[in-house]
Amino acid sequence: MGNIVERFALQYDWTKHRRVIAGREVILHCHHYNSRLQHTVESAAGIDGKGIMRSSAASVFAEHVANALQSGDDETTKWSVAARLYAHLGFGDLDMREAASGRVEARSSHFVEGWNAGFAGRREPVCTMTEGFLAGANKAITGKDVEFRETACIMSGAERCTFEARAAETPIAPVARQPFAFTPKSADQYPKPKNIDGDAIVKALVGMPIHGGADGLIPAFGVYLANTPADFYNLVCIRFVEEMTARGLGKNAVRLLVSDAETCAMNTFRGIMSSPEWDGLVAPMIKDAPDKLYGIVAVSNALGWGNWYVTSHDPSEALRIESVNGYEALGFREMRSESLHPQCFMLRGVAAGIMALVYGSGTVAERFGSYASVENDCVCAGKHSCSFEVRRA
């Protein structure tokens, strides 16, 4: 088992600001964002949101688990690898001992923590991504298509989450990608903040062991983090917007995704800013309010989202920020093609959210919408970077 964890050693690509675990780019987001995104996708009327979450996870994790397997692994070891990968990524603790016979249990769940924090009182099972993970793992391990359904959930009051296999209605689709050559702009072209040492913050975060503990969860920075494959986020968001657009609701879908990110930015970074880790590493560099914003940007540049830089900032009024390597834009280019419309909904919402957090007042609900953000340029439209403009609403 000791060797299994070595398979998940973090590779950090300093040029692209990407976190890679078991050969796949992963993105750090917290339980607030993950549960909120899931809530948005699964709550939309007229589309099969659960199906989008589940099948996207199955496609992505069939590849991810396969990447982590090695020749010579027997089937028991393969299920252990899948469970350890799931825990290492921060999604929880899976008991795979009966997986081969179609039953898996979990004692902890990143998604249960997220729903409890944001949508307490929900009684229905919430671990849809785990259903897809298990189907993908099964595909990687046995080569067979099955589906898993959560038949009991901690969110509903059960002691453990329980997943049971059943015959698949459709085979798991591979993740379709097309090569997209892209050279990001150099970070040297952007002004550096005078008080915040962004490189030191990124270096500290990259060196931090951000992986699941004994319970498969990652309590850090005052939130629960998870390393989620970028492909999963991109597939879910792209498919959500496409399906909503087919029903004439594309703009609503975009607005929802931007809102989720704005709310997430306020919740997540407020948690981060009140954490001992922030107090120990970032707070000593802060001299004024704009430094808080620069500190947040530096922290976000270690999360695997890519890297972005403030190009101009009028404190409390406006922000221009440029992303040279955002996972949403590059993912869209790989999974679809060029687009006339910007596709970085998460970064757009976060840009507004961090302004509201740093310069707003009151509760998250009261700050929400106090700044408006637009994406003026996007790599998806053939530009060399994605640029965002935020103004007080």
Place this chain on the structure above:
Amino acid sequence: MQGVPYREKVIACERGGTFKYFLAADRVASVWAALELSYGALVKNDAFATIEIATDAFIVRSTVLRNPLTVFRKRACTEADIVELHRLLEYVDD
């Protein structure tokens, strides 16, 4: 000005019930010693300049300055765990 020790609720934490506990300066060393005696050795994170003690019930984390202490409750945390923690922190709930 509140007397010490006192606590402030931390928003947007892992789950509800996360607080920062502010100790009297002259009690910091003895409180951490008591925590170590009850819960085990503290672990230092040099990159972030933080220290912590983790148990099945909660994580007690602070900067290396040791005050204030942030307590993150885990799912297994019970009221009895908090009562015992408050005793060690010398915190009296109001």
